[in-house]
Amino acid sequence: MITGLPEYRSPVEQSLRCVCGLRYIVFIGGTQVDSFACNVARDRAGQMQAHFVDARQVPFMNCACGLLLDFTLNEAAELVM
Secondary structure, eight states: OOOOOOOOOOOOOOEEOOSOOOEEEEOOSSSHHHHHHHHHHHHHHHHHHHHHEETTTSSSOOOSSSSSEEOOOOOEEEEOO
């Protein structure tokens, strides 16, 4: 029996790469301190030289290559073709 494992929670941010190679850090939200977590995700995107997206405000967007990005799924940010 395994004990002491924390309760599973969906991630509040995800990193994804478009097929064209652009990297996105997507903030999904869902924490009690969303404003702080959002700022941390924004800083991480800057460190990774990635584009930051707040999926609470921008659930869909077109990548620079024209591909539609769908950030509405909490389980996995998916690319929609």
